[in-house]
Amino acid sequence: MTAAKLEPSTPAQPPEAEPGTTTITYREAIREAMREAMLADDRVFLMGEDVGMYGGCFGVSTGLLEQFGPDRVRDTPLSESAFVGAGIGAALGGMRPIVEVMTVNFSLLALDQIMNTAAALQHMSGGQFQVPIVIRMTTGAGRQLAAQHSHSLEGWYGHIPGIRIVAPATLADARGMLATALADPDPVLFFEHGSLYNMSGELGPDVGPVDIDRAAIRRPGADVTLITYGGTLATTMEAAEVLAGEGVDAEVIDLRTLRPLDDATIIGSVLRTHRAVVIDEGWRSGSLSAEISARITEKAFYELDAPVGRVCSAEVPMPYARHLELAALPSVPEIVDAAQRSMRGEV
Amino acid sequence: MTAAKLEPSTPAQPPEAEPGTTTITYREAIREAMREAMLADDRVFLMGEDVGMYGGCFGVSTGLLEQFGPDRVRDTPLSESAFVGAGIGAALGGMRPIVEVMTVNFSLLALDQIMNTAAALQHMSGGQFQVPIVIRMTTGAGRQLAAQHSHSLEGWYGHIPGIRIVAPATLADARGMLATALADPDPVLFFEHGSLYNMSGELGPDVGPVDIDRAAIRRPGADVTLITYGGTLATTMEAAEVLAGEGVDAEVIDLRTLRPLDDATIIGSVLRTHRAVVIDEGWRSGSLSAEISARITEKAFYELDAPVGRVCSAEVPMPYARHLELAALPSVPEIVDAAQRSMRGEV
């Protein structure tokens, strides 16, 4: 389980190989999606710190500079506010920028540009200006990077009107969500969990844009709904297996898009299972799990056989020591316990 | 009601005048608290944009420069990240800085310093360093300042471990919370709602530090618990009066401290009323109201006679036009409706 959390082994989707399928990692899937987008549309370009000469801090953009040149794969100085803002301006100027903010931890330096400009511009201008920008960031903990390099803020960003937030948790989504995000006329924050980059599996030949309006039911089940996204999907799928062994048939929902939330899929599932547990790597208080819990209560209160449960990260700046970090993060046993408590009507 | 929201007339606490009481505004109460703190402790000083020569953007610090001089009332350049960070450093150096970030809207530029340094330093350093800083900000909408000057992010800040967040909603709290905040060895974010500055009323002679660990029941009631804080307390009190006229006895809780939340008072009330509605000026999704709803469900699910309701701001960058802004903000009628729906077991 520990290993799984640090480096999910089981791809979150069935890995049967069909003819024409290729083995690919999450990292490569995003790279191929960027390559495809840049080949298909001259307006698309990538900019960010070390996306070019270095090959990408996490190796996602390796090789793109060589293929597309320094004009379309732009290394930026260490200036998060300026290059995110420049991405917004470039979008206004007719381009389709993919801005890579190395990690979500550094995006705080660009938050003014994101909230006060990218998210607000269309409304402030009475609909005159759209900002078709995709901002990619690595997110999440699990690699012993300590307090300043382990934030999981994608759910927190979900508070901001005017932006869409996606968090691919599977290879198919890593491969397909970028095209959809680039097709969106409005700003999209694209979160890649650092512990997923090495996840590998099979992808069919029919890869392409995927719908990003709907959450996905990764595992159908009848007894309890486990709602999660991104880095904790693999952990949750593993917990669902354990629960199956204990006679509990858990349904697992992968939110995929964190803003706007797909209430239909969430509530639809809860109306069937009458129980829900939200698994969120964010700090518990004020995390996305709170919003989901509140919505379920609002829309399905009388259908609930148990209070909505939450399994989140401990409310501490992430410690470096491995045993402390693991203790702070959602784990399979915690998820299993929460689901079992839900089965007993407890929280 | 409109007027009340823009400039609450009724002080949120009973205004009977006792001997020795003085009439004071919210603005003056905070000024007097700062004056008192600086007189009592040489380590306390105020810094921020235009706190000195200009007299404070909203006139809160008027006169302090003349009394304490430019060393202790420091005008800073427009450099939010640097002067908030400098406040952190000064706190580490033994001072007790009060840093004024003119409005919460600009605090996004200092968010890295707040989350990655102020909130994390003590934990990262294994307990070696404390950061006794108080960061004051004006927050909230209601004055037609439009999308970039109307954020209500104090609840959103409540997601961050390692900081305390207070939001004085009454004259007594405006007068007494600063001393308590300065006495806290850890970082405190102090939110002043812009529409409260002109609120005036009587304060007794026995002003002084107030407890900031407990929420306050501003109006006892038996039928439904209305939970709010800061700028929407007056609106909520007004709604409670309307409800009284409709035969609904509402209890009003003023959270006062947004992190950590005083679960005891919140749940204690809900266990008596069995109904709750949270009123929060923040954008609905991911607002503090979601966390409160989730906690009530977790801790009092079987005691609830209705799903927890929420009255929040519309999820739009705040528009300038008065009628649109009023439509976007929580209003007395909306609160009354939500409470009545709660009485009917609806949300």
Added chain:
Amino acid sequence: MSAEQTLDMRLLRDMILVRRFEERCVELYSAGSIRGFLHVYIGEEAVATGVMSALRDDDAIVATYREHGHALLKGMSARSVMAEMFGRVTGCCRGRGGSMHLFDATTRFYGGNAIVGGGLPMAVGLALADRMSGRDRVTVCFFGEGAMAEGEFHESINLAAVWGLPVLFVCENNLYAMGTALARSESETNLAVKAAAYEVPAWTVDGMDVRAVAATAARAVDAIRAGGGPHFLEARTFRFRAHSMFDPERYRERSEVEAWKEHDPIQSLRDRMTAEGVLADADVEAMESEIAVIVDDAAAFAESSPDEDVADLELFVHSPDSSVVLRASEREVVMT
């Protein structure tokens, strides 16, 4: 009339338009028709007027919350600007932006930014798009001297310089950032020296002399269009009025303001043109009456315009063609 004379006439007329328009805004603010924050440009008109005279229609502007004049000068109608400040649906932003957030796609006026320094990165990006698309347009970014202390100034001008982008950075140095005098916000008060430290050609010009501003801006814009990369222009000017309608002006002496009023950019140009015998009082009267009509008409239009329908509050949070919007209605169906 010579080309110079035609330009002078236009500069004078434009400055008067901005002055009269804002004087009316102040009246209408006191009357309660305009709300929120209002920052007027009175005294500084020569800066935007001179710079704009050097631009092509397809060049872009990024300005601040003190941008009514810039908006009018870029070609936005007085009606759409005034109606916006009234919060009407006929305003340039349908009443959502107000005084601090004027925008116009047609004239490429990109606001209207109320975060000090917040517009600079956008200007760099607009220029980057032009560069990558092989267009020879210029983006002009206006900001105050106070904004130069913000990290956004530093990051943006460096980025523009490293990439050699077609941006003209125009610092409107009116000596005060709200109540903070330049010397208390910048260790180096010679702002051109600061800019030059980014290897950017930097000039300082008398911001009360519209001819000087126009001439210097023309040189800078030509150099930028010719591929010379970003340039920086400091215009030394002064704000005759308070920072906003709430400013008690404790931080400066009345005498300082009066002294600067001696250099009123409008009066100065008028005096010089008169002395040169190229301007008659009748010319000015003609301008004033033409402008009075424009301003009266704008106010009347704004006053009589309808409000946005409250039901449309959530319009423009996302694009109409975004699936966020398309699916929203559907989500409701599913929920209820």
Added chain:
Amino acid sequence: MSAEQTLDMRLLRDMILVRRFEERCVELYSAGSIRGFLHVYIGEEAVATGVMSALRDDDAIVATYREHGHALLKGMSARSVMAEMFGRVTGCCRGRGGSMHLFDATTRFYGGNAIVGGGLPMAVGLALADRMSGRDRVTVCFFGEGAMAEGEFHESINLAAVWGLPVLFVCENNLYAMGTALARSESETNLAVKAAAYEVPAWTVDGMDVRAVAATAARAVDAIRAGGGPHFLEARTFRFRAHSMFDPERYRERSEVEAWKEHDPIQSLRDRMTAEGVLADADVEAMESEIAVIVDDAAAFAESSPDEDVADLELFVHSPDSSVVLRASEREVVMT
């Protein structure tokens, strides 16, 4: 021995200590004993060693994530640093910080900041506290040339200059920010010129020559202590190893690295001292064996140290004497 010779001996010994300590860290990283990110200073030792030699014990240091050497040089024990990198409770931060977050209140070592540019504002604040308290301490802030593009550099040095605060800004210019060469991140590559634009005395020194660094730093620190306000020092140096343990080093030629290794600061000083006849091989061997003992002991100590109790995970989120903590237990009681 003359004072110069004593200093030289100390500088040589300190550089070797840092070098051997980090070489061991790299081994232990490969062995899996150290995890997360590890950034070594190998090749750059002369910078911190020279600067630190000019400081008083009560002066403060603010450094980056590449700070093992700075921590040791400020007087932190090799044991507490190594144990921290092992994540042990005996580490300086009880295992919570790791390689990027070394802290020590006793020696006034303020980290250990993994946000590029994030430490600069703190340094300004520490100096402000000294100034307001009438203490003549100096705060030294180390950062890389890449950090100079961040807004925090601009805002912090300006603030320190406007207020004349006792801060020494030391830029460790190793020519690369991860894979980004200086010329691609700064329009002005003469960093002292950039700093001078804030009216701050700025010097450039050969960062591979520890004597030069020590001498220049001493002048700067004396000037600052005498009330001369902030100073800036650019040390030109080079990172011999990869940026971190994950860096494939695609962005630079092996030959460039080899050429710089010719200027290894340790070998250079050793050669010069030997040539001057003030250093015998035996002296170096003595140093090496003294240091080997320290490093072996640190590794053994870290290896044998216990972990923090998992039950103490939430310690230090708030101070033990904060009512947030005091009331927490009580809240639980009420809840259950």
